[in-house]
Structures are given as C-alpha cells and as structure tokens.
Amino acid sequence: xxxxxxxxxxxxxxxxxxxxxxxxxxxxxxxxxxxxxxxxxxxxxxxxxxxxxxxxxxxxxxxxxxxxxxxxxxxxxxxxxxxxxxxxxxxxxxxxxxxxxxxxxxxxxxxxxxxxxxxxxxxxxxxxxxxxxxxxxxxxxxxxxxxxxxxxxxxxxxxxx
Amino acid sequence: xxxxxxxxxxxxxxxxxxxxxxxxxxxxxxxxxxxxxxxxxxxxxxxxxxxxxxxxxxxxxxxxxxxxxxxxxxxxxxxxxxxxxxxxxxxxxxxxxxxxxxxxxxxxxxxxxxxxxxxxxxxxxxxxxxxxxxxxxxxxxxxxxxxxxxxxxxxxxxxxxxxxxxxxxxxxxxxxxxxxxxxxxxxxxxxxxxxxxxxxxxxxxxxxxxxxxxxxxxxxxxxxxxxxxxxxxxxxxxxxxxxxxxxxxxxxxxxxxxxxxxxxxxxxxxxxxxxxxxxxxxxxxxxxxxxxxxxxxxxxxxxxxxxxxxxxxxxxxxxxxxxxxxxxxxxxxxxxxxxxxxxxxxxxxxxxxxxxxxxxxxxxxxxxxxxxxxxxxxxxxxxxxxxxxxxxxxxxxxxxxxxxxxxxxxxxxxxxxxxxxxxxxxxxxxxxxxxxxxxxxxxxxxxxxxxxxxxxxxxxxxxxxxxxxxxxxxxxxxxxxxxxxxxxxxxxxxxxxxxx
Amino acid sequence: xxxxxxxxxxxxxxxxxxxxxxxxxxxxxxxxxxxxxxxxxxxxxxxxxxxxxxxxxxxxxxxxxxxxxxxxxxxxxxxxxxxxxxxxxxxxxxxxxxxxxxxxxxxxxxxxxxxxxxxxxxxxxxxxxxxxxxxxxxxxxxxxxxxxxxxxxxxxxxxxxxxxxxxxxxxxxxxxxxxxxxxxxxxxxxxxxxxxxxxxxxxxxxxxxxxxxxxxxxxxxxxxxxxxxxxxxxxxxxxxxxxxxxxxxxxxxxxxxxxxxxxxxxxxxxxxxxxxxxxxxxxxxxxxxxxxxxxxxxxxxxxxxxxxxxxxxxxxxxxxxxxxxxx
Numbered sequence: 003x004x005x006x007x008x009x010x011x012x013x014x015x016x017x018x019x020x021x022x023x024x025x026x027x028x029x030x031x032x033x034x035x036x037x038x039x040x041x042x043x044x045x046x047x048x049x050x051x052x053x054x055x056x057x058x059x060x061x062x063x064x065x066x067x068x069x070x071x072x073x074x075x076x077x078x079x080x081x082x083x084x085x086x087x088x089x090x091x092x093x094x095x096x097x098x099x100x101x102x103x104x105x106x107x108x109x110x111x112x113x114x115x116x117x118x119x120x121x122x123x124x125x126x127x128x129x130x131x132x133x134x135x136x137x138x139x140x141x142x143x144x145x146x147x148x149x150x151x152x153x154x155x156x157x158x159x160x161x162x163x
Numbered sequence: 164x165x166x167x168x169x170x171x172x173x174x175x176x177x178x179x180x181x182x183x184x185x186x187x188x189x190x191x192x193x194x195x196x197x198x199x200x201x202x203x204x205x206x207x208x209x210x211x212x213x214x215x216x217x218x219x220x221x222x223x224x225x226x227x228x229x230x231x232x233x234x235x236x237x238x239x240x241x242x243x244x245x246x247x248x249x250x251x252x253x254x255x256x257x258x259x260x261x262x263x264x265x266x267x268x269x270x271x272x273x274x275x276x277x278x279x280x281x282x283x284x285x286x287x288x289x290x291x292x293x294x295x296x297x298x299x300x301x302x303x304x305x306x307x308x309x310x311x312x313x314x315x316x317x318x319x320x321x322x323x324x325x326x327x328x329x330x331x332x333x334x335x336x337x338x339x340x341x342x343x344x345x346x347x348x349x350x351x352x353x354x355x356x357x358x359x360x361x362x363x364x365x366x367x368x369x370x371x372x373x374x375x376x377x378x379x380x381x382x383x384x385x386x387x388x389x390x391x392x393x394x395x396x397x398x399x400x401x402x403x404x405x406x407x408x409x410x411x412x413x414x415x416x417x418x419x420x421x422x423x424x425x426x427x428x429x430x431x432x433x434x435x436x437x438x439x440x441x442x443x444x445x446x447x448x449x450x451x452x453x454x455x456x457x458x459x460x461x462x463x464x465x466x467x468x469x470x471x472x473x474x475x476x477x478x479x480x481x482x483x484x485x486x487x488x489x490x491x492x493x494x495x496x497x498x499x500x501x502x503x504x505x506x507x508x509x510x511x512x513x514x515x516x517x518x519x520x521x522x523x524x525x526x527x528x529x530x531x532x533x534x535x536x537x538x539x540x541x542x543x544x545x546x547x548x549x550x551x552x553x554x555x556x557x558x559x560x561x562x563x564x565x566x567x568x569x570x571x572x573x574x575x576x577x578x579x580x581x582x583x584x585x586x587x588x589x590x591x592x593x594x595x596x597x598x599x600x601x602x603x604x605x606x607x608x609x610x611x612x613x614x615x616x617x618x619x620x621x622x623x624x625x626x627x628x629x630x631x632x633x634x635x636x637x638x639x640x641x642x643x644x645x646x647x648x649x650x651x652x653x654x655x656x657x658x659x660x661x662x663x
Numbered sequence: 664x665x666x667x668x669x670x671x672x673x674x675x676x677x678x679x680x681x682x683x684x685x686x687x688x689x690x691x692x693x694x695x696x697x698x699x700x701x702x703x704x705x706x707x708x709x710x711x712x713x714x715x716x717x718x719x720x721x722x723x724x725x726x727x728x729x730x731x732x733x734x735x736x737x738x739x740x741x742x743x744x745x746x747x748x749x750x751x752x753x754x755x756x757x758x759x760x761x762x763x764x765x766x767x768x769x770x771x772x773x774x775x776x777x778x779x780x781x782x783x784x785x786x787x788x789x790x791x792x793x794x795x796x797x798x799x800x801x802x803x804x805x806x807x808x809x810x811x812x813x814x815x816x817x818x819x820x821x822x823x824x825x826x827x828x829x830x831x832x833x834x835x836x837x838x839x840x841x842x843x844x845x846x847x848x849x850x851x852x853x854x855x856x857x858x859x860x861x862x863x864x865x866x867x868x869x870x871x872x873x874x875x876x877x878x879x880x881x882x883x884x885x886x887x888x889x890x891x892x893x894x895x896x897x898x899x900x901x902x903x904x905x906x907x908x909x910x911x912x913x914x915x916x917x918x919x920x921x922x923x924x925x926x927x928x929x930x931x932x933x934x935x936x937x938x939x940x941x942x943x944x945x946x947x948x949x950x951x952x953x954x955x956x957x958x959x960x961x962x963x964x965x966x967x968x969x970x971x972x973x974x975x976x977x978x979x980x981x982x983x984x985x986x987x988x989x990x
C-alpha cells in the first residue's frame with residue numbers, strides 16, 4: 003500500500019518536472035528537420051516526462067480507488083509522516099554542515115570548514131557523542147590538510163589568517 | 164612475426180629502472196586518486212603535468228597513463244565500499260558491489276573487481292598491440308548517425324538497469340536526459356536552463372550530480388534509520404573471492420572484456436557505455452535476473468572488466484590518430500605536445516619506441532595494480548567495521564573536497580548538496596538514480612549527434628537506416644525493446660489477472 | 664616611575680610606532696617586482712591549446728624573473744569565468760590573465776551580458792603568440808585550392824566543421840563565405856578533436872581551425888591544407904597558400920596574450936612585457952614555432968591598443984554577419 007502512495011507523489015513530481023521543462027523549452031526555437039532548434043529535445047522530453055508521470059500517478063490512483071483509500075486525508079497523513087521534522091532532522095543537519103563547508107572554505111580556510119562540517123553533520127546520527135565527534139573532526143582536518151593541501155597541492159586556503 | 168618484434172621493442176624501452184619506477188608510481192597515484200571520491204584522473208594529470216616536464220617523454224606518458232587506468236581500479240573500491248561513484252564508469256559498480264559489501268562480501272567484491280580488471284586490461288593491451296590501426300580506422304567510420312544509434316541503444320540499456328518499476332525507470336531516464344540538456348547547446352550556441360548562472364553554462368557537473376545522488380543521498384537515507392541497525396553487517400566473509408565466485412564471474416569477465424574493448428575504441432562516449440551495456444547483458448543472460456541489484460557477482464564482474472578494457476582501448480584513437488576519446492586523453496594530447504611529441508598518425512612510424520613502449524607499460528601497469536590492490540583489500544574491508552556514525556562524516560568530507568577540487572568551484576559543492584536531497588527524495592519515492600545518471604551522460608551526446616546527423620543529411624531522416632552500422636544498431640535497439648517489453652507485458656497481464 | 668619618565672616612555676613608544684609604520688609602508692613601492700609568486704589565470708581547462716602556449720612561457724618566465732609563475736586553470740563559459748575572475752583580482756602585479764582572441768575580442772560581440780569589460784578591465788601586457796586559421800579538407804575531396812573549391816561548391820553541398828560557435832575557426836569560415844561567395848554549411852562541434860575526427864572519417868568535407876591543431880594531419884598526408892588565414896606564409900607549412908594569395912580578402916589569427924587588471928601600475932606592466940619578450944629565444948618557447956605557432960614581436964602600448972581595437976572590430980563584424988550570438 004505504501005508504495006502506491008509514494009507512486010502518487012512520484013507521479014506528481016514527474017508531471018511537474020515535465021511541464022516545467024516544456025514551458026522552458028518553448029522559449030527556444032523549434033527549428034526545421036534539417037536544422038533542429040534548441041527547443042525540440044526539451045519539448046519532447048518534457049512531454050515524455052509528463053506522460054510517464056501521468057501513467058505512474060493514475061496507475062496507483064486507480065488501485066487505491068479500488069481499495070477505497072484514495073482520499074486526501076490518507077495522502078496528507080502519509081505526506082506529513084514521510085516529511086515530518088523528526089525524519090528530516092538528520093538531513094537538515096547534514097545539509098547545514100555542507101552549507102557551512104561551502105561558506106567557510108574561501109573565507110576562513112580549509113581547517114575551519116572541515117571542522118564545522120564534521121561536527122555539524124556528525125550530530126545528525128542518533129548515537130553521536132561529543133567525545134567521538136570532536137577528535138574525529140580534528141583528525142579529519144589534519145588528515146585533509148596532509149592529503150589534499152600538502153600531498154595533492156590543491157589550491158586551498160588552510161587557516162583563517 | 165611483426166607483432167612480437169614490436170612488443171620486444173616496447174618492452175626494451177620500458178624495462179629500465181626509471182620507466183619501471185614511473186609506471187609503478189603512476190599506478191600507485193592512480194589507485195589513491197581513484198579511491199578518493201570526486202578527485203579523478205583529469206584533475207590529477209592536470210596537477211602533475213608540471214612535475215613531468217623534466218622527464219623524458221616516454222617516462223612522462225607512462226606515468227600519466229598509469230594514473231588513468233590506475234584510477235579505474237581505485238574508483239571501484241569507493242564504489243563498492245561506500246556507494247560513491249568517482250566516475251561514470253563506476254556507477255554500475257555501485258549497484259551490486261555496494262550491495263555485496265553490505266552483505267559482508269566486500270572482500271569478494273573487491274577481489275573480483277581487481278582480478279576481472281586485470282584480465283580485461285591484459286587482454287585489451289594485446290588487442291591494442293595486434294590491431295590498433297585497423298581498429299582506429301573502423302572507429303572513424305562512426306559518424307553522427309552511428310553515434311546517435313549507439314547512444315539510443317545505450318539508453319535502452321539504462322531502462323534495463325532498473326530493478327523496480329518499469330515506468331518509473333523510463334521517467335528517471337527522461338529526467339536524466341533533461342538534466343543533461345542544461346548548458347550551452349553545441350549546435351546553436353544558445354544557453355538552455357541555466358537560469359543566468361555562468362557556472363551552469365557548461366552544464367551540471369557530473370561529479371557533483373553523482374556524488375550527490377549516490378553518496379550524499381545514501382548517507383541521508385541511512386541516517387533516517389533510527390533503529391540500531393548497522394549499515395554493514397559485522398560478520399565479514401573471507402577476504403578473497405571463493406572458488407564459486409570465481410567460477411560465476413569467469414564468463415561475465417570474458418564478455419565484459421570483449422564489450423569494453425569494442426566500445427572503448429569509439430572516441431567520445433564509447434567507454435562510458437561499456438559498463439552499462441555489460442550490466443544489461445549479464446542481467447539478460449542470467450538464469451535469475453532478480454538477484455541483480457542485491458549482490459549478484461555477475462553484475463560486478465562484467466562491468467568492471469568492461470570499463471577497464473574500455474579504458475585501455477580508449478588509448479587507440481589517441482595513439483593511432485591523435486584523436487582524444489575523452490577528457491583524460493585530451494590532457495594526454497597536451498602532455499604529449501608539451502614534451503614535443505605531436506600526436507597524430509606519424510607517432511607510430513616516427514617514434515615507434517614511444518608507441519610500443521607505452522603499450523608495453525600498460526601491461527606492466529595492470530600487473531602492478533593487481534599487486535597493489537589485492538593486499539589492500541584487507542585494509543579496506545576492515546574500514547567497514549568502523550561504526551557508521553564515525554564513517555559517514557569522513558565520507559562526507561571526501562565528497563565535499565572531491566567535488567570542490569574538480570574545478571575549484573564552491574558552486575559544485577552546493578549542487579552536490581542539492582542533488583543529495585533530490586536523491587534522498589528519490590530513494591523515499593522508490594525511484595532509482597542509476598538510470599537517471601545514464602540518461603544524463605548519454606542525453607547530450609544523443610541530441611548533439613541527432614541534430615548533426617540531420618544537418619549533414621539535409622533533413623533526410625532515412626540516413627539512420629541507410630548507413631549500415633547505424634541500421635544494425637537501430638535494429639538491435641528494436642530487438643532489445645521487444646525483449647524488455649515482452650516480460651513487462653506478461654507481468655502486466657498477470658497482475659491484471661490477480662487483481663481482477 | 665615618575666610622572667615625567669612615564670610621559671617620555673609614552674612619547675617614545677608613539678614615535679617608534681610612527682617610524683615603524685612609515686618604514687613598513689615605503690618598502691612595497693621600493694622593492695623590486697616580483698617578490699613573490701605570480702599567478703597566471705588560464706580561462707580554459709587544462710591541456711587545451713591555451714595551456715600549450717601558457718606552459719612554456721610560464722616555465723621560461725619563472726627562470727627569468729626568479730619567481731615562480733604559477734598557472735591556475737579556471738575554465739568555463741568560453742573563457743568568461745576565468746577572465747571575469749582575473750578582472751576582479753587585485754591590481755598588485757601578482758595576478759594576470761592569459762587572454763585569448765576569444766576572451767578579449769570575440770566574446771564582447773558574442774555574449775550580450777559579459778561579466779567583465781575587455782576594454783576597461785584590462786591592460787595589455789604583451790601578445791605572446793598567434794596561429795593562423797587553416798582551411799583543411801579530407802583528401803577525398805576533389806579540390807586542392809580555393810578556386811577548385813568554389814567550383815565544387817556549385818555542384819554539391821559542402822560542410823565545414825569548427826570547434827564551436829563563436830570560435831576563431833567558425834568565424835573565419837563565415838568571413839570566408841562572405842568574402843568569396845562560396846556556399847558552405849557550418850557544422851559546430853565541441854572542440855577541435857571531434858571535428859577533426861569527423862573530417863578524417865569523411866563525414867564532413869572541410870574544417871576551419873587554428874593551424875596547430877591540424878598540422879600533424881596535414882604533414883602526415885591525412886588532410887590537405889587548402890589555405891591559411893595569415894598575411895604571409897608560415898615556416899611550419901611553407902607550401903600553404905594564404906587566403907590573400909588565393910584572392911579572398913580574409914586575414915585572421917587566433918592569438919594568446921597576457922593581460923593585467925586595469926589598475927596595475929604601468930611600471931610593473933612594462934617590466935613584465937620586457938621579461939616576456941626577453942624569453943622569446945629560450946628553447947621551450949622557441950619550440951612552439953615547430954607546432955605551427957608564430958611568436959609575436961614586441962609592441963609598445965600604443966601598437967597594442969591599435970591591435971586590440973582592430974581585432975575587436977574585425978571579429979565583431981564577423982559575429983554580426985554570421986548571426987552567431989549566445990543569449
């Protein structure tokens with residue numbers, strides 16, 4: 003049953019992506035058979051995407067209907083359960099860690115960026131402990147400097163100063 | 164025989180202490196680079212070019228070549244251990260290789276990958292030595308129409324890659340194709356889907372996409388499992404493949420080698436297809452295709468051999484004609500020119516010791532790589548015993564630095580994050596990322612060649628069927644579609660009967 | 664300490680501080696440039712034709728200036744990403760751009776919204792090398808000069824490949840079409856290699872590309888050179904006829920030069936220019952001529968300005984005539 007509901011969402015996703023692609027494609031010329039324009043392929047692809055999205059959606063909608071459980075309430079409940087903050091919390095932390103890495107790398111250097119990345123994303127795990135994450139982050143920072151900056155000569159700024 | 168005298172000339176040139184050392188060094192560096200996710204041979208060769216200036220040309224080329232096919236070996240390691248595909252050829256290794264690792268069979272997986280790659284590398288080297296010129300001439304007969312048909316065939320195999328839902332797989336391929344269109348269109352010069360960002364005008368970075376979709380998404384999905392379930396089982400099997408594994412892998416290795424050697428010769432996109440088509444071939448030929456995706460050794464052995472064979476034979480267009488097959492070969496062109504060797508048809512005749520020496524070094528390089536990789540398996544496998552809560556931040560750091568290092572671009576890391584979330588969403592929705600990635604790689608080439616073929620044929624679409632090679636490929640496509648659709652149609656009828 | 668002694672102390676410290684500040688500020692202006700490594704931004708990926716020109720010069724200059732000249736590849740968007748980065752760099756004489764005909768003369772006409780201004784954001788230090796654009800044909804094409812080509816074009820459709828829209832090869836092809844009236848269809852590729860591949864395979868008949876990328880094939884007899892776009896014959900291929908000699912008014916070249924951010928002090932620019940011309944005779948740099956490149960003679964700043972102006976006009980017209988434009 004669960005996969006039927008996820009298929010409803012997947013179908014929506016593909017449809018939306020397909021329609022968006024087609025809209026963007028119309029801005030480009032379609033051209034002729036000999037000189038195909040930049041717009042043909044995106045148009046066709048967008049159409050295909052929307053079409054298959056429709057198939058995936060309606061296939062599940064049809065089966066859900068037959069079970070009598072194709073209602074907004076059921077879908078809403080599944081949606082909130084799948085995308086609740088509790089399930090997403092680890093992802094948010096990892097995302098924040100990577101964003102911090104991106105932001106800190108050029109301004110504050112490699113060491114800082116790696117430290118923050120490991121610490122922030124490390125706590126996304128439900129068993130994370132300070133006494134493990136902290137030495138891990140320091141270790142990764144040193145190892146990273148050794149391998150990437152010293153060993154491979156990547157043009158990375160190491161320290162904030 | 165002429166072949167033997169040429170080979171002896173080559174080995175003569177290679178068997179000096181200096182060249183042996185650089186061959187080994189290249190292989191070692193290549194393995195290390197391949198193991199570090201994100202960082203690939205392109206970046207490494209570019210960085211090491213200045214170091215090679217002082218070396219004689221043959222030594223420099225031997226080392227750089229070693230880095231390239233060494234990276235193929237190393238790339239399999241990360242794909243198997245942590246589901247991170249360093250290059251397009253490693254994506255397929257992630258599918259069954261990672262599954263094997265999770266089941267505690269990482270040692271067997273790594274062993275088969277190394278041995279299969281060695282066999283393929285050796286066989287391909289022999290092929291290069293024996294038939295380089297005719298193969299190169301054959302490759303030139305592939306024009307835009309042929310490439311289009313080949314890419315189309317490749318796309319069909321992409322759908323066959325999927326284990327689950329047929330329609331969702333097609334949709335993923337279409338999504339990948341669409342993503343591949345981002346950037347400047349070759350045929351008309353306009354920018355598509357770039358939202359005005361210059362960083363996107365050359366397209367979405369493959370490394371950012373694959374790291375995000377496979378690596379980051381996998382981490383996010385694993386973190387969601389709050390139950391105390393280890394990602395990798397703690398009872399690790401033996402470190403080397405069993406005799407049963409070897410027997411099962413034998414034929415796939417042979418087939419993969421043939422396939423990879425054939426496809427690698429085609430400049431531009433040939434080698435990419437080799438691992439994907441090998442996977443599909445093995446899945447089609449297997450007695451129980453449902454094992455694929457859950458740790459089928461054939462799904463690892465075939466593609467691994469294919470991509471190594473492809474890596475070796477991709478040197479042929481460069482060595483025989485001076486035409487680079489991919490970004491790494493393009494760098495080798497630069498390296499050759501900097502060392503005063505003008506790549507082109509006369510390299511074979513004017514500097515035979517360079518040509519045959521390089522070929523001989525490839526065999527030696529493969530030999531060094533097996534020597535290097537087999538003992539390392541024990542270390543890699545023990546790495547997996549580290550608790551996941553400590554392992555994944557390390558993987559994340561490598562991901563980020565790797566993606567950044569490709570073009571010193573912070574934007575790419577942001578892209579990897581974005582695709583990480585997208586991939587996470589896909590995993591929750593039961594959509595598989597591998598077909599998307601293949602669509603992403605093949606899409607632009609397919610479109611470019613379709614439009615170019617139509618331009619050259621002045622709008623006459625029959626050109627795809629009037630040219631013999633293209634026609635053969637398209638007939639294969641149709642056959643494959645029928646082969647795929649038949650079980651689907653039967654399954655659909657069965658489920659219709661069940662639910663009816 | 665007494666109050667007086669404390670006061671003297673404080674005055675002494677202030678004076679010392681002032682002295683130190685003045686002494687520190689002066690040396691930058693007096694020290695001989697360069698005192699630390701110089702960064703040369705190459706706006707194309709590693710290993711390409713721009714790299715092939717840049718690396719020998721970087722090596723020779725490092726030896727001449729006794730400071731490393733480091734190349735930093737920042738490819739993307741036809742060179743605009745690297746050029747924009749260089750334009751925004753500090754004008755302290757330690758960051759330069761390896762600019763090309765593309766980034767400095769063609770891009771302004773090609774891209775309506777450029778992230779840098781080739782005229783205002785840069786000072787030209789020197790032009791390093793130039794390469795004529797060659798018109799090459801597959802040997803199976805029954806034409807060995809321009810006149811025969813023109814006749815052939817009337818009988819069957821001829822296609823020419825290029826390294827892409829807006830490249831010197833493509834635009835030279837368009838200039839040729841306008842100047843000679845020969846009808847050709849342009850087939851763009853992603854770079855020289857795929858175009859050369861299709862040409863060698865006979866899928867297209869002709870190609871316009873800078874000489875150094877096709878020279879090896881011409882010398883090996885795999886391709887025939889119909890004409891080159893320089894003003895005179897070149898040493899690397901003495902038998903090649905120029906377009907002008909064949910009666911077609913086309914004279915173009917792909918070139919590479921070093922550019923400094925606009926505010927860089929003139930003294931440093933002059934010194935760097937002197938160094939660049941000074942290394943022209945070193946072995947590594949001279950070797951570039953063997954692959955079809957022409958090392959450029961020294962020009963003073965007025966000549967450089969005139970050169971760039973002329974180039975921008977010429978290529979701008981070619982872009983407009985060809986209708987190539989990247990939105």
